[in-house]
Amino acid sequence: MNHYFHSIRIDPEKCDGRMKCMRACPTQAIRVRNGTASIIEEKCIDCGECLTVCPSGAIVPLTDPVGELSKFHYTVAIPSPALYAQFGRQILPNEILAGLKELGFNDTVDLAFLCGEVSFAIQEHLREYKGPKPIISNVCPTVVRLIQVKYPSLVDHISPLDIPRELAAREIKKEKAKEHGLREEEIGAFYITPCPVKMVSIRQPAEKEKSYLDGAISISDIYGPLLSAISGGAKHKADYRESLESICILGIGWAIVGGICRTLRLRNSLAVSGLTEILEVFHDIERGKMRHIDFIEAYSCWQGCVGGSLTVENRYVSYNKILKLIETLEFEEIKACPDIREVRKRYAKKYFFRSGVLEPRPLKPLDTDLASAIQKRKQKQDIYESLPKIDCGACGSPTCLTFAEDVVIGEAKLSDCLVQVARASIERPGQPAGSSRSKIVELKPPGPKAKSKKADRRKR
Amino acid sequence: MTSENGLSQVFEITGRDFNRAGTISTKIKEILQEIGIAPSIIRRAAIAAYEAEMNIVMYADRGKVLLTLTPTALRLDVDDEGPGIEDIELAMQEGFSTATDEMREMGFGAGMGLPNIKKNADEFEISSKAGEGTSIDIVLYLNQEVQ
Numbered sequence: 001m002n003h004y005f006h007s008i009r010i011d012p013e014k015c016d017g018r019m020k021c022m023r024a025c026p027t028q029a030i031r032v033r034n035g036t037a038s039i040i041e042e043k044c045i046d047c048g049e050c051l052t053v054c055p056s057g058a059i060v061p062l063t064d065p066v067g068e069l070s071k072f073h074y075t076v077a078i079p080s081p082a083l084y085a086q087f088g089r090q091i092l093p094n095e096i097l098a099g100l101k102e103l104g105f106n107d108t109v110d111l112a113f114l115c116g117e118v119s120f121a122i123q124e125h126l127r128e129y130k131g132p133k134p135i136i137s138n139v140c141p142t143v144v145r146l147i148q149v150k151y152p153s154l155v156d157h158i159s160p161l162d163i164p165r166e167l168a169a170r171e172i173k174k175e176k177a178k179e180h181g182l183r184e185e186e187i188g189a190f191y192i193t194p195c196p197v198k199m200v201s202i203r204q205p206a207e208k209e210k211s212y213l214d215g216a217i218s219i220s221d222i223y224g225p226l227l228s229a230i231s232g233g234a235k236h237k238a239d240y241r242e243s244l245e246s247i248c249i250l251g252i253g254w255a256i257v258g259g260i261c262r263t264l265r266l267r268n269s270l271a272v273s274g275l276t277e278i279l280e281v282f283h284d285i286e287r288g289k290m291r292h293i294d295f296i297e298a299y300s301c302w303q304g305c306v307g308g309s310l311t312v313e314n315r316y317v318s319y320n321k322i323l324k325l326i327e328t329l330e331f332e333e334i335k336a337c338p339d340i341r342e343v344r345k346r347y348a349k350k351y352f353f354r355s356g357v358l359e360p361r362p363l364k365p366l367d368t369d370l371a372s373a374i375q376k377r378k379q380k381q382d383i384y385e386s387l388p389k390i391d392c393g394a395c396g397s398p399t400c401l402t403f404a405e406d407v408v409i410g411e412a413k414l415s416d417c418l419v420q421v422a423r424a425s426i427e428r429p430g431q432p433a434g435s436s437r438s439k440i441v442e443l444k445p446p447g448p449k450a451k452s453k454k455a456d457r458r459k460r
Numbered sequence: 461m462t463s464e465n466g467l468s469q470v471f472e473i474t475g476r477d478f479n480r481a482g483t484i485s486t487k488i489k490e491i492l493q494e495i496g497i498a499p500s501i502i503r504r505a506a507i508a509a510y511e512a513e514m515n516i517v518m519y520a521d522r523g524k525v526l527l528t529l530t531p532t533a534l535r536l537d538v539d540d541e542g543p544g545i546e547d548i549e550l551a552m553q554e555g556f557s558t559a560t561d562e563m564r565e566m567g568f569g570a571g572m573g574l575p576n577i578k579k580n581a582d583e584f585e586i587s588s589k590a591g592e593g594t595s596i597d598i599v600l601y602l603n604q605e606v607q
């Protein structure tokens with residue numbers, strides 16, 4: 001089986017087995033065994049829900065430390081437009097980009113402009129497109145993975161255009177290599193990311209061998225140093241209007257849900273955020289209910305990229321900041337916009353297209369042999385029918401149905417169901433618990449065993 | 461086809477329950493995914509199941525779907541208690557529908573339901589008695605060779 005890289009790690013030392021992550025996981029990829037949570041790699045889509053709810057700080061995102069820069073001769077920072085929304089209105093994108101340089105990058109790229117170009121390219125693509133509709137945006141790697149894992153039949157709906165951050169890295173490396181007489185490998189392109197999943201899409205792209213990006217640095221890691229770099233460098237303070245000149249109104253919207261559709265003024269488009277909402281919409285697409293929709297942008301984080309788990313500002317506040325910024329740009333009539341004719345020319349030359357092919361990544365079936373798989377599914381149903389169906393999670397599996405599956409594949413024992421154990425002892429009050437159903441009761445509940453030592457230590 | 465060497469499961473559907481409409485076809489889809497049926501077949505089965513489910517929700521009082529799965533075929537037996545279909549031949553025509561305006565507003569009633577079920581099935585049988593109900597039996601082959 002393939003090995004999947006993930007941007008999320010659970011630190012078993014810190015994990016208290018409180019199961020909040022297990023309940024929050026939209027793909028039921030987490031189990032708690034012996035008081036410690038673990039992730040089932042093939043089911044994880046790197047959405048980061050677990051990271052947000054963990055009360056013990058045991059789930060950590062895996063991004064690059066700023067120190068990684070020293071590995072390269074020349075470094076470029078490519079910030080997500082969500083970075084612009086982390087600061088107040090007096091700190092505008094050009095100052096943020098200047099601040100990044102002071103932190104040690106040789107250069108920076110404003111991604112908003114390229115986002116704008118890709119917006120135009122999407123428009124071009126829709127004009128000639130004859131395939132299955134709606135086209136689903138590939139900007140959120142979690143959504144792409146969700147489709148590969150849970151909606152394999154929708155893989156053909158995913159936009160064939162590459163995402164702005166990849167295009168930006170590809171182009172800047174070419175450009176800087178020429179300019180400084182370096183090899184492309186000597187140039188490090190770092191994405192400043194609002195969420196951990198971008199790290200996965202860099203280390204293990206869904207569709208190709210290798211990403212053009214070399215790493216991702218989290219917005220929350222860089223925010224503090226960046227803020228002091230900006231406030232220290234008063235020399236960069238420029239005229240307000242002048243500062244706005246470089247911002248692309250079309251691209252800035254990519255930081256928020258609805259941004260692409262809004263600026264493209266597509267008539268039949270949908271913008272969805274939050275995994276539970278996305279699941280519903282994808283169900284409907286699968287049933288053929290959304291054929292009249294042309295384009296869907298979907299973000300696993302509420303409000304879009306500004307809602308990423310590695311951002312600093314409240315997602316609603318930063319959402320609003322992006323809207324205000326767009327309004328200001330409209331008001332000031334700033335049109336730092338890509339040239340549509342130029343975009344069309346490059347579109348025709350396949351400049352915007354992804355290089356690899358996206359394949360479905362359906363979950364491993366219950367068994368590779370069809371007949372056995374059917375039998376196992378039957379067993380699973382029979383076990384499920386005998387369970388309390390309250391999804392308490394005390395067994396360490398998120399739902400009674402997943403528990404039934406875990407029993408069938410040998411990852412859990414029926415006796416892990418505490419409710420059944422309790423019922424059995426109530427039904428036979430006079431007898432010592434183990435006498436008639438020894439198989440069930442002699443086992444201890446799964447939780448505290450491994451933890452007891454640690455807990456004792458704390459009490460003392 | 462017996463269920464001895466296969467899996468069979470019954471799903472109950474309540475008429476006019478639009479809140480839960482679509483949940484049965486989703487469940488069926490998930491079962492097929494867990495078993496590892498080819499995505500193209502799952503998609504066809506899910507669409508057929510969904511259309512059949514919606515027919516019950518929209519027109520019948522209650523109904524049920526029996527899913528039977530063996531290593532060679534997938535079978536859906538859909539039975540409902542309801543008004544039945546008076547003229548099956550007419551109902552099988554694309555675009556024919558008796559849906560109310562309300563249903564059409566919700567995006568249903570395009571007259572594609574039955575034709576869509578037939579299109580996605582390898583075997584299709586329908587029978588109905590006015591005033592009593594309708595029953596639809598469909599089969600999808602799992603091995604390409606069988607076709």
